[in-house]
Amino acid sequence: MKQRETWATRTGFILAAVGSAVGLGNIWRFPFVTGEGGGAAFLLVYLLFVALIGFPAILAEFVIGRKTELNPVGALMELGGTGWKYVGGIFILTGFVILSFYSVVAGWFTRYFLEGFRGSYGSLLAGYEGAAAEAGEPEAAIMFADLSTGLDAFVFHTLFMAVTIGVVALGIRRGIELAVKVMVPAIVLLLVGMAVWAFTLPDAGAGYAYYLSPEFSVVAENWTTLLPAAAGQAFFTLSLGMGVMITYASYLGEDRNLGRDGTAIIGFDTGIAFLTGLVVFPVFFAAGITEPGEGGAGAIFISMTEAFATISGGHLIGLLFFGTVMIAALSSAISLLEVVTAYVIDEKGIDRWKAALGMGSVIYVLGVPVTYDLIFLDLLDGFADGILLVFGALMLVLLVGWIAPAFAVQELEKGIGDLGSLGEAWLWAIRVPVLVVLVITLSLGVLEYVDFLTGPFADWIGENV
Numbered sequence: 001m002k003q004r005e006t007w008a009t010r011t012g013f014i015l016a017a018v019g020s021a022v023g024l025g026n027i028w029r030f031p032f033v034t035g036e037g038g039g040a041a042f043l044l045v046y047l048l049f050v051a052l053i054g055f056p057a058i059l060a061e062f063v064i065g066r067k068t069e070l071n072p073v074g075a076l077m078e079l080g081g082t083g084w085k086y087v088g089g090i091f092i093l094t095g096f097v098i099l100s101f102y103s104v105v106a107g108w109f110t111r112y113f114l115e116g117f118r119g120s121y122g123s124l125l126a127g128y129e130g131a132a133a134e135a136g137e138p139e140a141a142i143m144f145a146d147l148s149t150g151l152d153a154f155v156f157h158t159l160f161m162a163v164t165i166g167v168v169a170l171g172i173r174r175g176i177e178l179a180v181k182v183m184v185p186a187i188v189l190l191l192v193g194m195a196v197w198a199f200t201l202p203d204a205g206a207g208y209a210y211y212l213s214p215e216f217s218v219v220a221e222n223w224t225t226l227l228p229a230a231a232g233q234a235f236f237t238l239s240l241g242m243g244v245m246i247t248y249a250s251y252l253g254e255d256r257n258l259g260r261d262g263t264a265i266i267g268f269d270t271g272i273a274f275l276t277g278l279v280v281f282p283v284f285f286a287a288g289i290t291e292p293g294e295g296g297a298g299a300i301f302i303s304m305t306e307a308f309a310t311i312s313g314g315h316l317i318g319l320l321f322f323g324t325v326m327i328a329a330l331s332s333a334i335s336l337l338e339v340v341t342a343y344v345i346d347e348k349g350i351d352r353w354k355a356a357l358g359m360g361s362v363i364y365v366l367g368v369p370v371t372y373d374l375i376f377l378d379l380l381d382g383f384a385d386g387i388l389l390v391f392g393a394l395m396l397v398l399l400v401g402w403i404a405p406a407f408a409v410q411e412l413e414k415g416i417g418d419l420g421s422l423g424e425a426w427l428w429a430i431r432v433p434v435l436v437v438l439v440i441t442l443s444l445g446v447l448e449y450v451d452f453l454t455g456p457f458a459d460w461i462g463e464n465v
């Protein structure tokens, strides 16, 4: 049998995992779902979710991957029995669904980046003045409406997907590790710089208050919607619940300290999301957007372009910003396609490049409707985050906690040493409290999605078909 690929350097694994985690989830999705959830109340539930559910769950994926050295489908079957191949199948499906819309959104960032070479963001917005006056909306909103659907979006979706396929086809070492080593430091520097600048904005205080002072009564009143939204965001941003971390841990040849790696990955990812909030909310309020939940998928594009159009040096900062997000999105998209590709290579014995091209093409086609109408973004994103990822995490916890617990603590202890009662504590945490929260969250998520299907989506069908 062909020798399985492994990470080239000791840091390769952690860099790639961080590269997968840090992406559109932190910079594009986090601000608008935080806005939809009412700001600080959402932030609080999200942070609790990351620490109390995300951390034990990422360890579960790590031990499964490193123990079996297999793709998610093979890994689940080896540990749980053949019936688990269906669960693994759902993981692969999740990869399809997420990457399909992810590539379209990443295409928007690519477009905004390249637009910056045609002129400053201020001059680009000036081009929309007429249309904006006619519609009675800000130029930046018209620009987003123009670029986010139609042929413009289609072309950049195509471009982004082609690059993703190319990197995955090149293989684990050459493609993924390299991309990440550049991107992670760049993004941290850029966000810190922008957060400092945002601090100087006129209405920054209102932005911080909205973002950082939770009202517990709001949490208590809205927990049925906050819980699934926070869970979906937590799993999405950590790349959890569909086997990315299983796949990446399966290339670990050595005994790394998985507890420390998990902490570092989660710390990085959460730190970057938090920093993004420190940039975006002051900018929203400075721009007079006091209902940040209403911006939806376009929020970050609209508010940031306006900001880049007004501040001095905005042209360069804008280029850097959109460019960095584009690279961050690429390293996440790579991980999504890698899961699907690893499955086809391992289980069907197909060459890497054929697998990447074949699967990538199907995913590409699935994403095309999003370039036609943004309702398809809600359709795919809501299904993936509200249902599929939470379901996936639930299954992982069930497998490690109840079905095949014998190996788990032992595997975790490799590279750490004797965990004593901590290992047992981890197992019992995922066996009962984590499991119960996930069951409740999944049920709420299904209800929300049904509401979407029978509400906004049904209306859209009624109007358009």
Ligand code: PHE
Residues within 6 Å of the ligand: 020, 021, 022, 023, 024, 025, 026, 098, 235, 236, 237, 238, 239, 240, 242, 244, 332, 333, 335, 336
């Ligand atoms: N974590 C990535 C992000 O935040 C998205 C992702 C989800 C990647 C699931 C892989 C798996 O952008």
